[in-house]
Amino acid sequence: xxxxxxxxxxxxxxxxxxxxxxxxxxxxxxxxxxxxxxxxxxxxxxxxxxxxxxxxxxxxxxxxxxxxxxxxxxxxxxxxxxxxxxxxxxxxxxxxxxxxxxxxxxxxxxx
Numbered sequence: 001x002x003x004x005x006x007x008x009x010x011x012x013x014x015x016x017x018x019x020x021x022x023x024x025x026x027x028x029x030x031x032x033x034x035x036x037x038x039x040x041x042x043x044x045x046x047x048x049x050x051x052x053x054x055x056x057x058x059x060x061x062x063x064x065x066x067x068x069x070x071x072x073x074x075x076x077x078x079x080x081x082x083x084x085x086x087x088x089x090x091x092x093x094x095x096x097x098x099x100x101x102x103x104x105x106x107x108x109x110x111x
Contacts, residue, residue: 001017002016002017002018002025002028002029003015003016003017003018003025003028003029003032004017005032005036007041010043010111011043011044011045011075011108011111012036012041012043012044012045013044013045013046013047013104014029014032014033014036014044014045014046014047014065015047015049015050016029016046016047016048016050016051017050018050018051019050019051019052019053020051020052020053020054020055020058021048021051021053021054021055021058021061021085022053022054022055022057022058023055023057026055026057026058026060026061027057027061029061030060030061030064033061033064033065033068034064034068036068037068037069037072041074042068042069042072042073042074042075043069043074043075043076043111044065044068044069044074044075044076044077045076045077045078045079045104045107045108046062046065046076046077046078046079047079047080047104047107048078048079048080048081048082048085049079049080049082049103049104050080051080051082051085052082052084052085053084053085054084054085054088059088059089059092059094062078062094062098063094066097066098075099075110075111076098076099077099077100077101077107077110078098078099078100078101079100079101079102079103079104079106079107080102080103080104081100
């Protein structure tokens with residue numbers, strides 16, 4: 001499995017379990033995010049602590065999660081960013097619109 005989904009009362013964690021968040025799994029991730037949202041999940045944490053690489057399709061999946069949560073009046077948190085992904089998000093200026101925490105524990109505290 002490319003990602004692990006852990007549902008809790010207040011939030012759902014989507015833990016990406018691959019080194020590369022690229023086009024090979026981003027479409028699957030987007031589909032899963034839409035299904036979660038359709039099921040009434042509005043607070044999502046994406047944990048990227050196991051990923052070292054992200055391309056534009058990966059960023060697109062992250063933005064889909066952010067939009068779905070906002071549209072359903074929920075919250076989206078991105079966590080566990082390693083340096084290469086952190087730099088990409090900074091260069092893309094997504095760090096100004098996304099809620100980002102260092103680790104999962106910090107992300108959970110936001111709920």
